[in-house]
Amino acid sequence: MSLVDRAPAALSEPLPARDVTFGGYLVCMGGIVWRESLRFVHQRGRFLSALVRPLVWLFIFAAGFRATLGVSIIPPYETYVLYEVYIAPGLIAMIQLFNGLQSSLSMVYDREVGAMRILLVSPYPRWFLLVSKLVAGVAVSLLQAYAFLAVAYFWEVQPDSLWGYLTVLPALILSGLMLGAMGLAMSSIFKQLENFASVMNFVIFPMFFASSALYPLWRIQQANVLLWHICSYNPFTHAVELIRFALYGQVEWTSLAVVSGFGAACLLAAIYAYDPSAGLTGRRGGPDAAK
Amino acid sequence: MSEIAVETRAPALRVSGVTHAFGAKKALDDVSLTAPSGAFTALLGLNGAGKTTLFSLITRLYENRSGAITVLGHDVRQQPTRALSRLGVVFQSRTLDLELSVLQNLLYHAALHGIGRSEARRRSLAVLERVGLAARAKEKVRALSGGQMRRVEIARALLHGPGLLLLDEPTVGLDIGSRRAILDEVRRLIDDDGIGVLWATHLVDEIEAADRVVVLHKGRVLLEGRIDDLRARGGSEDVGTAFMAAVAETDRRDKAAAHKTDAAA
Numbered sequence: 001m002s003l004v005d006r007a008p009a010a011l012s013e014p015l016p017a018r019d020v021t022f023g024g025y026l027v028c029m030g031g032i033v034w035r036e037s038l039r040f041v042h043q044r045g046r047f048l049s050a051l052v053r054p055l056v057w058l059f060i061f062a063a064g065f066r067a068t069l070g071v072s073i074i075p076p077y078e079t080y081v082l083y084e085v086y087i088a089p090g091l092i093a094m095i096q097l098f099n100g101l102q103s104s105l106s107m108v109y110d111r112e113v114g115a116m117r118i119l120l121v122s123p124y125p126r127w128f129l130l131v132s133k134l135v136a137g138v139a140v141s142l143l144q145a146y147a148f149l150a151v152a153y154f155w156e157v158q159p160d161s162l163w164g165y166l167t168v169l170p171a172l173i174l175s176g177l178m179l180g181a182m183g184l185a186m187s188s189i190f191k192q193l194e195n196f197a198s199v200m201n202f203v204i205f206p207m208f209f210a211s212s213a214l215y216p217l218w219r220i221q222q223a224n225v226l227l228w229h230i231c232s233y234n235p236f237t238h239a240v241e242l243i244r245f246a247l248y249g250q251v252e253w254t255s256l257a258v259v260s261g262f263g264a265a266c267l268l269a270a271i272y273a274y275d276p277s278a279g280l281t282g283r284r285g286g287p288d289a290a291k
Numbered sequence: 292m293s294e295i296a297v298e299t300r301a302p303a304l305r306v307s308g309v310t311h312a313f314g315a316k317k318a319l320d321d322v323s324l325t326a327p328s329g330a331f332t333a334l335l336g337l338n339g340a341g342k343t344t345l346f347s348l349i350t351r352l353y354e355n356r357s358g359a360i361t362v363l364g365h366d367v368r369q370q371p372t373r374a375l376s377r378l379g380v381v382f383q384s385r386t387l388d389l390e391l392s393v394l395q396n397l398l399y400h401a402a403l404h405g406i407g408r409s410e411a412r413r414r415s416l417a418v419l420e421r422v423g424l425a426a427r428a429k430e431k432v433r434a435l436s437g438g439q440m441r442r443v444e445i446a447r448a449l450l451h452g453p454g455l456l457l458l459d460e461p462t463v464g465l466d467i468g469s470r471r472a473i474l475d476e477v478r479r480l481i482d483d484d485g486i487g488v489l490w491a492t493h494l495v496d497e498i499e500a501a502d503r504v505v506v507l508h509k510g511r512v513l514l515e516g517r518i519d520d521l522r523a524r525g526g527s528e529d530v531g532t533a534f535m536a537a538v539a540e541t542d543r544r545d546k547a548a549a550h551k552t553d554a555a556a
Binding site: 030032034042117120 | 350351352353354368371372373374375376378380382386387388390391395398399400401402403404405406407408
């Protein structure tokens, strides 16, 4: 087997060392988002399951519980709302939670097959690569969230004004960033997929159920004060509330603060953990580790 | 001194005095070696010799905390951007995205190096042409054979015009034809482009008389020189036998030293 013998002239001269430019940063982030979207499009099963999961909750669970769970008038709602309408923001947040953990699952998987190494030998700073990866995950989660909202629209789960679809966008970006950053921080800790499977159980379910996604907090307060405290500190609750209010064109300031703060903390933790010179030094080793 | 002058005077890779340990196990012990530009340097070592740790440090997966590593004169720790932009890598494990096409994989890599779309496309087709896979550009990677995937990975490593190419056991699991083709291609790169190559392997038959050889064993450099130096060291004309003899001799000496320490204690 012979390979091509002629070398294209343009490649024969190695490029001089380039300093990374601002334009280069954009190209790099664009490339990462592009790849993530391509992968998402190619994995139709992933898109379908991301859409079917919340729809099952909406069509079956919510319909079943409509009769038993009355939701009284609480902000941002100005009238009695159907239970389906109440849980829709929680389901959107669930989509983003799954997506955030799934894209970090892909980080763990990437690391095993080596694609992560290709990402990390890019000359751009490590923090920038992680932020790009995060942005890519959020872009994918926005696609999923709007697909869900579109289906829900025909199920008559709608905000009171069409503007809601626009005002929810910043909230979706923020909550997507928070949940993605959380997944990123977690992926740096777990080395293998087996560990991650249990994380799904230990993280997704407790976070989702101990939140205001399925029931208003005052109901939980009536049932169990301790649980109510847990729920009100759960960052996922605040992601849900941020989305809920944004769908009605309002800002829940406490939730905004919690989501931004927790998201930033997770991102910093991830950057620290992936930093080649700091972070998890025990595993990375060093000259003195033997002493 | 100008940038270009620094690069032309410096070797493609210089590792000096690097020690690295994971817990109690020393993976690298005061390792120093050089891979000059325009030359094929074989990093010969058994499994567990520390080759992969060394590659992880050169590619800055984690940082060397002692000694120094420079790529064309750029210190990996102090100037990671410059060093990494001059470095092309083919990892031991497969790192292509099977779901994407060959071209898409290359375009993604170009983006990671900040190369814009039209330039990236031009370069991708050029490097594919070079490894004889231009006709397969639109196909999904999954459809390629193991040897073809490796060639795509080599093409990808060349996209940004690196001055140093690292290959971590690139021929493992390939048939003899593919192995030969990949070796020939990499050697041609050295002749045509003057690129420096560090080729990690445990297969002695991949090394030629003119190549530089660095023998790594249990995290230490046993020998850095030519294949004849290895023959002399191991006391055999056969390179494989000489290599195993050199390794065994070191193990024997280590054991004796450990024995002496125990006795003294």
